[in-house]
Amino acid sequence: MDFSQTAERISLKFSQKGQSVDTKKIEAKLRRLIEEFGVQPAEAERSVTNELAKEFNLPGIGTGGGGAGKPGERENRSIADVTPGEWVTIEGKVVAILSPVSPSIAQSGIIADTTGAIRFVVWAKANAPEMRQDAWYRIESAVIDEFKGVANLKIHSGTSVKPIVEDRALIPSILKVGELKPGIGSVRVKVVQEWETTHERMLQSGIVGDESGTVKFVIWKEPGKERLKVGAVYTIFYALVDEFNARLSLNLSTATYMQDEGDITVSGGDSNVRGAVVHIAPGSGLIKRCPVEGCNRALSRQNYCPVHEIQPGFVYDLRIKGWLDDGEKTYNILLQREVVESLTGINLNAAKELAENNPLGMDEVFLRMRDTILGRYIICRGREIDNRLLVRTCERVKMDTGEHTALLNRAGGAP
Amino acid sequence: MSNGGTPAQGRKEGGFEREPARRVFAGELRECRHQFREGDDEKSPTFVLLPTGERSNRVFLVGTLTEKQRKGEQNIFYRGRVVDPTGTFFVMAGSYQPEAMQQLAKIETPAFVGVVGKPNLYQTPDGAYLVSVRVESVTIVDRETRDLWMLDTARATLDRIDAMAQGLTPDAARVKEHYPALDPAMFRKMVYEALAQIKI
Numbered sequence: 001m002d003f004s005q006t007a008e009r010i011s012l013k014f015s016q017k018g019q020s021v022d023t024k025k026i027e028a029k030l031r032r033l034i035e036e037f038g039v040q041p042a043e044a045e046r047s048v049t050n051e052l053a054k055e056f057n058l059p060g061i062g063t064g065g066g067g068a069g070k071p072g073e074r075e076n077r078s079i080a081d082v083t084p085g086e087w088v089t090i091e092g093k094v095v096a097i098l099s100p101v102s103p104s105i106a107q108s109g110i111i112a113d114t115t116g117a118i119r120f121v122v123w124a125k126a127n128a129p130e131m132r133q134d135a136w137y138r139i140e141s142a143v144i145d146e147f148k149g150v151a152n153l154k155i156h157s158g159t160s161v162k163p164i165v166e167d168r169a170l171i172p173s174i175l176k177v178g179e180l181k182p183g184i185g186s187v188r189v190k191v192v193q194e195w196e197t198t199h200e201r202m203l204q205s206g207i208v209g210d211e212s213g214t215v216k217f218v219i220w221k222e223p224g225k226e227r228l229k230v231g232a233v234y235t236i237f238y239a240l241v242d243e244f245n246a247r248l249s250l251n252l253s254t255a256t257y258m259q260d261e262g263d264i265t266v267s268g269g270d271s272n273v274r275g276a277v278v279h280i281a282p283g284s285g286l287i288k289r290c291p292v293e294g295c296n297r298a299l300s301r302q303n304y305c306p307v308h309e310i311q312p313g314f315v316y317d318l319r320i321k322g323w324l325d326d327g328e329k330t331y332n333i334l335l336q337r338e339v340v341e342s343l344t345g346i347n348l349n350a351a352k353e354l355a356e357n358n359p360l361g362m363d364e365v366f367l368r369m370r371d372t373i374l375g376r377y378i379i380c381r382g383r384e385i386d387n388r389l390l391v392r393t394c395e396r397v398k399m400d401t402g403e404h405t406a407l408l409n410r411a412g413g414a415p
Numbered sequence: 416m417s418n419g420g421t422p423a424q425g426r427k428e429g430g431f432e433r434e435p436a437r438r439v440f441a442g443e444l445r446e447c448r449h450q451f452r453e454g455d456d457e458k459s460p461t462f463v464l465l466p467t468g469e470r471s472n473r474v475f476l477v478g479t480l481t482e483k484q485r486k487g488e489q490n491i492f493y494r495g496r497v498v499d500p501t502g503t504f505f506v507m508a509g510s511y512q513p514e515a516m517q518q519l520a521k522i523e524t525p526a527f528v529g530v531v532g533k534p535n536l537y538q539t540p541d542g543a544y545l546v547s548v549r550v551e552s553v554t555i556v557d558r559e560t561r562d563l564w565m566l567d568t569a570r571a572t573l574d575r576i577d578a579m580a581q582g583l584t585p586d587a588a589r590v591k592e593h594y595p596a597l598d599p600a601m602f603r604k605m606v607y608e609a610l611a612q613i614k615i
Contacts, residue, residue: 330433375529411607
C-alpha cells in the first residue's frame with residue numbers, strides 16, 4: 001500500500017503553518033498504524049495529524065479523533081475560501097450532477113454556497129448517500145484536492161454527507177470573462193460565433209464574450225441541453241472553466257443558462273490586419289448548408305450533414321477559409337458571403353451558374369476564387385479571437401507612393 | 416510589425432501556431448548558410464537563419480517566373496526560377512505538393528507569380544550553398560501585387576536590420592556564430608536599389 005499521498009497531504013497542512021515534517025517519518029507512522037494495527041486509513045491519517053499537531057502545539061490542525069471534533073474543524077467554511085490540502089466542512093446546494101467518468105467515482109458535480117462553487121467527486125468506496133440536484137447538504141471532513149490545476153472537493157469514506165433543509169436563495173456572483181479562472185464560473189455573455197462541431201457527441205461549440213474578453217464554449221449532447229443562439233445574450237450559471245494549452249474554455253455541461261434581454265458590446269471586435277493571403281483552405285468557395293432550422297452546417301459533397309444526415313434540399317452559400325499572413329503572425333480568416341462577393345467579384349448566383357455549367361462543378365468556383373485572391377495583399381477588419389479573425393469587411397491593398405518614398409529615405413538615409 | 420519581433424517566444428508549449436511567411440529578397444535568401452531544427456521531435460519545424468537575423472520556416476515571395484523545367488522520370492517534379500530586382504529564387508514542387516506542381520506546370524513564363532513555400536539549404540558536392548524554396552502554393556499575380564510585395568519586403572528587411580542593430584533579435588548569438596563577417600549595410604544598399612527600380 002502506498003502512503004505517500006496521505007503523507008504529502010499531512011505534511012502540506014503543517015508546512016502551511018510553518019512547520020516542516022519529514023514525509024518519510026509520516027509515512028512510517030501511517031504504515032505502522034495501518035499495517036501493524038489494522039487501523040482504517042482515514043482514521044490513521046486523523047491520528048497521525050493529531051499526534052503531530054500536539055507535538056508542534058498547533059491545535060487548529062488536528063481533526064479530533066473520529067467524530068467528536070474540535071470547533072475549528074467542524075465549523076462551516078465558505079466555499080470561496082477553501083484551499084487545496086485542507087480538510088473542510090461545508091454546507092451547500094448541489095447545482096449540477098455530471099455523469100461519472102470512471103467506475104471508481106460514484107458521483108461528481110458542483111456544489112455551491114453563497115460565496116462560490118466547487119467541483120466535487122464522491123469516490124465509490126466512500127459509501128456516501130447519493131446526492132440529488134438542487135438539494136442542500138452538509139458535508140463534514142471532506143478533502144480539498146487539486147486536479148489539473150482546479151480545486152476539487154473529495155468525498156471519501158471518512159466524510160459524512162447529510163441532507164439539510166435549507167431554502168436560501170443562491171445567486172452566484174457573475175464574473176467578467178476576463179476574470180475567469182480554472183474551476184467554476186458564472187458569466188453574462190453574448191454568443192459571438194458558433195463552429196462546426198468536430199465530434200458526434202458535441203452539441204455545439206463556439207465563442208462567447210463580454211466587454212472584457214472572449215472565451216471558447218462547448219456543450220456536450222445530454223438530455224435537456226439546448227443550443228445557444230448566435231447573437232443572443234445569455235446568463236450562464238456554474239459552467240466548468242477548463243484550461244488547455246494556457247487557454248480557457250467553458251464547458252456548459254454542468255451549467256444552467258437562460259437567454260437574457262439586452263445587448264453586450266464584445267471586446268476585440270475591431271482588429272485590422274493587413275497581409276497576404278497565403279493559403280485558401282478546402283471547403284472554401286461555393287458550399288451547401290443543411291436546411292434544418294437552426295442547423296446551417298456545411299454539408300459534405302454527398303449532401304451529408306453530421307447531425308441531420310442526407311439533406312437533398314440543401315441551401316447554397318459562399319465562404320472562404322484561409323490564412324492571412326503579415327510576415328510576423330498568421331491569422332486564420334473566415335469570410336462570409338457578402339465579404340467573399342465583394343472581394344472576389346463573384347456573387348452567389350454567378351457562382352451557382354459557374355458550378356452548374358462547368359465540368360468541374362463546385363471546384364471551378366474554388367479555383368477561380370483561389371486564383372483571384374491567393375498571394376494578394378488585403379486588409380481585413382473584424383473580430384480577433386486568439387489567432388482567428390472573423391472578418392466583417394475586407395478590401396484589396398492599394399499602392400501608396402508615400403510609403404515608397406518613406407522607405408527609400410529610410411533605406412538610404414540612416415547610417 | 417514594427418521590428419524583428421519575437422518569432423520563437425510566440426510559440427506555446429504543445430500548441431500549434433502556423434509559422435509566418437517571412438518577406439525576404441532573393442539577394443538576402445541566397446546568402447543563407449545555416450539551417451537548424453527547433454526541438455528534437457521529428458515534426459519540429461526547421462528554419463533557415465536569414466543573414467539579417469531572423470529565422471524563417473516559410474517565405475512569401477513575388478517575382479517573375481522566367482523559366483520552369485520538368486524533371487525526373489518516375490518522380491516528376493518541377494523546378495523554376497523566380498526573379499526579383501535583387502536576384503533569383505530557386506523554387507521546386509514535387510509529387511508531395513501535387514497542387515503546387517500542377518499550378519507550376521500550368522503557368523506560362525514569363526509571369527508575375529506569388530509563391531508561398533518553405534526554404535531549404537543545400538550544399539553541392541563542390542561546397543557551394545543553394546537555397547531552394549519548396550512551393551506550397553503559386554498563383555499568377557498582377558504588377559501591383561509585385562510592387563506591394565517589394566514595399567512590404569523592403570520594410571520587413573529594414574525592420575530586421577534595425578532590430579539586429581539594437582540587439583533585439585532572439586537569434587543574435589546564432590547570427591554572430593554563423594555570419595561573423597557579414598555587414599548589414601550591404602542589405603540596406605540592396606533594399607535601396609530594389610526600391611529605386613519601382614516605377615510609379
